[in-house]
Amino acid sequence: MDAKRKNNKAWFLVLPVVFVVAFTAIIPLMAVANYSLQDIQGADNRIFVGLDFFKRVATDPNIQDAFARNLTLSMQVLLIQIPLGIFLARLMPKSGWKASAALVVVAIPLIIPWNVVGTTWRIFTRSDIGLGGVLVNKFTDYNLSESTFDAWVTILVMDTWHWTPLVTLLVYAGLRSIPQAYYQAAAIDGASAMAVFRFVELPKLKRVLMIALLLRFMDSFMMYTEPFVVTGGGPGSSTQTLSILLTTIAIGQFDIGVAGAFSLMYFLFIQIFSFLFFTVLTLDERPGATKVTPKDKRKLREEKEEKPVNSKLKKVLK
C-alpha cells in the first residue's frame, strides 16, 4: 500500500507559474471585479451595489447595439477571411524561391502595427486626396465620414487586408504538412479537384482552421485601434465596436463601475464562446476507440485464423 503511494511533490514546480499568472492576470482582473461591484465616489466613500452595474450593462441600449454590431462584424470577418485565406493559400507556390517570396509578400500586412494600419487607411480612403478614396469616387459616391455603409465596408476591407494573411499562412502550413501520398491516392481513385479539396484537404486542415477561426473571432471581436483611427466609430455610432464604446465609458465618462462590469462580461463572453466553439469542433476527437485494448488484441488473434469465405466468393476464387 505504502509503496504505491504517489509522490505529488511535482505540483510545487507549478508554483512559479501560478505566481506569475496571479500578478499578470488574476489580480488585475480582481481589481476590475472590485470596481464592478461597488460604487466608488471618493477615496473613503464606496457603496456595495451588488450586480447593479451588470444589470445596467445588460440593459443599456448603446451597449446592446454595439454588441450586435460587433457580432455582425465578426461573423462577416470570418465569412470573408476564412474562405479567402484558404483560396489564397492554395494558390501559393509550393516550393522554391517563389514560395519564399510569396510568404514574405503575404506576411507584410501582419507585421504593420495597428496604429500605422489605421493611419495609412485613413489617408488612403480620403475622398479628396486618398488614392483609394479618389479612385472609388470615380465609379460611385464614396465618403466614409458621411455614409454608414461606406464606413462599414471600409472597416471590413481594411481588416480583411490586414488579417487574411494570418489565415493564409496557417492554411499554407497546414497544406504543406499533408503527405503527398494523399494526393496520389486521390489521383488513383479518380477524385476531382473539388473532391480532393473536400475529402483530403479540408479534413486535414480542420485543426489549423479551428485555430484560424478562433484567433480571427477573438481579434475581430476585440477590434479597437483601426476603426478608432479611421472612422472614430462613426458616422454616428455605426462603426463603434465594443472596445471603442468601453474606452469611451471608462475614460471619456469615467464611469468605472459600469466599465468594470462591462469588461468582465466582455471577457467572459469571449471565453465562453471560444470554449464552446472549440468543444463542439473537437467532439469527435475525444480519447477512446483508437487505443488497442486487450479485447482488440484477442480479436486480432482470432482474425489471424483464416476465416471461411462465403460461397459466392469461393466460386470466384476457385
Place this chain on the structure above:
Amino acid sequence: MAEIRLEGVAHSYDGGKTYALNPITMTWEDGKAYALLGPSGCGKTTLLNIISGLLKPSEGKVFIDGKDVTDVITDNRNIAQVFQFPVLYDTMSVRKNLEFPLKNRKVSREKITERVNEIAELLGIENDLDSKPSKLRSDLQQIVSLGRGLVREDVSAILFDEPLTVIDQNFKWTLRNRLKRLHVATGVTVVYVTHDQTEALTFADEVLVMDKGSLVQAGTAESLFLEPQHEFVGYFIGSPGMNFLDVEAKSSLLTHNGKEIGKAAKAGLNGSHRFGVRPEFLIPSTKSGLEFKVDRIEDRGVFKLVHLSNDDFKFIAKTEESYEAEVGGKATFSFDPKRAFVYDVNQMAVSTVSPSSEGGN
C-alpha cells in the same frame, strides 16, 4: 487488362544530377503476376509511380496496349495502386472509402454495393464497414487501403507498393494468399513491390530484381536462385547469400592469392573478376577441392550451415542434415560446375566455373 511497355524509361528527381531510375526497357505482359524485389531506396516506388502516371519520367515512354500514355494523367490510365502505408479519407466511413473510386467513375449503385461487399468479405472487414477509419487499428486501416485498390473491376493493372509492411506476420500470409487467389481468379496484371524475398518468390510468376535504380535480372524464382546473372541477385536472394571471392583470371584459370580456385567455361578470360557460389552448391568432397578449416557448424534442423575459412577467405556451405565434421578440423569442399559463376567488373555473370582437380588437371 492490358500490356504495359516501358521504353528507355528513366527518372531523376534533381534535374539530371543523379538518377533514381536508370533507363529501363521492358514489357509487363497481360495477366501475369510480377514481383519487384529490391532493397529500400532502389527505385521501386519511382518505377510504380511512373507506370501509374503519378510521376512523369524524365526520359523514355510508357505504352499501355501499344498506346503512348507518357503524358496521360493517372485518372485516364485506369490503373489501381496501393501504397505502403494506410492512406484513407478520414471523414468517410470504411464503406464510403471503398465506394469512392467507383463513385468517381460513375459505376451504378447496385454494382458498387456488390463490389464493396465482395471486397470487404475477401479482406475480412465486413464488420468494420460502418466505422470511421481513424477508429481502426493501423493494420486494419492498411487493409481498407488495400480494399480501395482492389474494388475497381476492370483495371489495366494493380500495383501494390509493399502493401503488407504494417500487417502482422501471420495475417500477412493469409492476405497474400487471398491476393494471389484473386489474381488467379480475375487474371488482372499485378505488380507487387516488396523487399522481402520470400514474399516475392511465393507471389509472382516472374520476379524482377532491382538494385540502385537498375533492373538487374528478371526471371522465375528458380532461375534467380540457380543462375544469378548479377552479383546483387546472388547476394540478395537466398539465405544466406552467395559466397564471393575476388579472383584473377589468366586464360580462364581463376586464382586467388596464387591459389587455384577453378576454371571458367568461357575461354580466354583475363583480368580481375569475382567468383561466386551459393552455399547450397558448395559440396563436401572426399577427393580434390578447396581446403578449409571448419570454424563453426550451425544446426538449422533440416540443414546445417558450415562456416569455413582458410588463410585467405571465408565461405559458408549449406549441407545436408547428416553432414558431420569436427569443429577446428580440416574439410575439403568442391562445387557444382553448373552453379558456380564468375562475374566481371560490372558485376555481370560471364561464365560458369568448374572446380579444378588437384594438380591443375
